[in-house]
Amino acid sequence: MKRKKQIVLYVLLIIVLSYFYLLYNRLYFSAEDVFYACERGLRSGHSEEIVLKYELGDDAVMVVGRQEDGLFVVPAERTHLFLWRMKSGGIDGEYRCDGDVDGYLSREGKVLGLCRNPEIAKVSFIVGNWGERNWQEFICTPDEDGFIYYETDFENMDDYVIYWEGRNADGEVIYADGEDGLAESLRSEIFTPEAKEVTKPFITAPDLE
Numbered sequence: 001m002k003r004k005k006q007i008v009l010y011v012l013l014i015i016v017l018s019y020f021y022l023l024y025n026r027l028y029f030s031a032e033d034v035f036y037a038c039e040r041g042l043r044s045g046h047s048e049e050i051v052l053k054y055e056l057g058d059d060a061v062m063v064v065g066r067q068e069d070g071l072f073v074v075p076a077e078r079t080h081l082f083l084w085r086m087k088s089g090g091i092d093g094e095y096r097c098d099g100d101v102d103g104y105l106s107r108e109g110k111v112l113g114l115c116r117n118p119e120i121a122k123v124s125f126i127v128g129n130w131g132e133r134n135w136q137e138f139i140c141t142p143d144e145d146g147f148i149y150y151e152t153d154f155e156n157m158d159d160y161v162i163y164w165e166g167r168n169a170d171g172e173v174i175y176a177d178g179e180d181g182l183a184e185s186l187r188s189e190i191f192t193p194e195a196k197e198v199t200k201p202f203i204t205a206p207d208l209e
Helices: 002-025 031-041 180-187
Strands: 049-055 060-066 070-079 083-086 093-096 101-105 110-115 122-129 134-140 147-151 160-167 173-178
Touching: 031 049, 031 060, 031 070, 031 083, 049 147, 060 110, 070 110, 101 122, 101 160, 101 173, 110 122, 110 160, 122 180, 134 147, 134 180, 160 180, 173 180
Parallel strands: none
Antiparallel strands: 049 060, 060 070, 070 083, 070 093, 101 110, 110 147, 122 134, 122 160, 160 173
8 A cells, every 4th residue: 555655656746847847848748839838928819729830840830820910920849759849049929910911921931911801802912122122922812711821932031021912802902001102013014113123023923722
């Protein structure tokens, strides 16, 4: 009987020590657990749902959650064979999405955003930077919940989304935000919007259904 009590005490001690080890080293059992821990730590959220996880390589993923006012984005990596922790190098954190359509360009070249107007069937956006005078327009279809995800080749820290546009099922523009002069110049192949030179070709990516 005494031996059984000792075994129980040892087991409890191992459980308690393991708990504090995980807590101290900020280790979790899933990438989603890492995500929600970051939300709590930054006093952000709570996200309504996890809308996307995409691979970063080296047993790491980016976790994207949808909040009431925008997105919350956290990188997580596998460690200790089956545990997870926040990937070093910082997090994108909270991104507030304003208007009918809004979002941002991640450091991996992914455009993440939200479309809140159900009448918008297609979304177009322009990505690039003035330093390199390189801009491209992309077109995509938001998912049924209005989440926007698009992969680009832009990974420069100076690149960003400068213009958003939403069209209804008839192709009419019902929402626009940002530098519309640049959009008009690119589409007409006049590369001098507002006297800012754009020297590289304008390319429209294929539509994603």
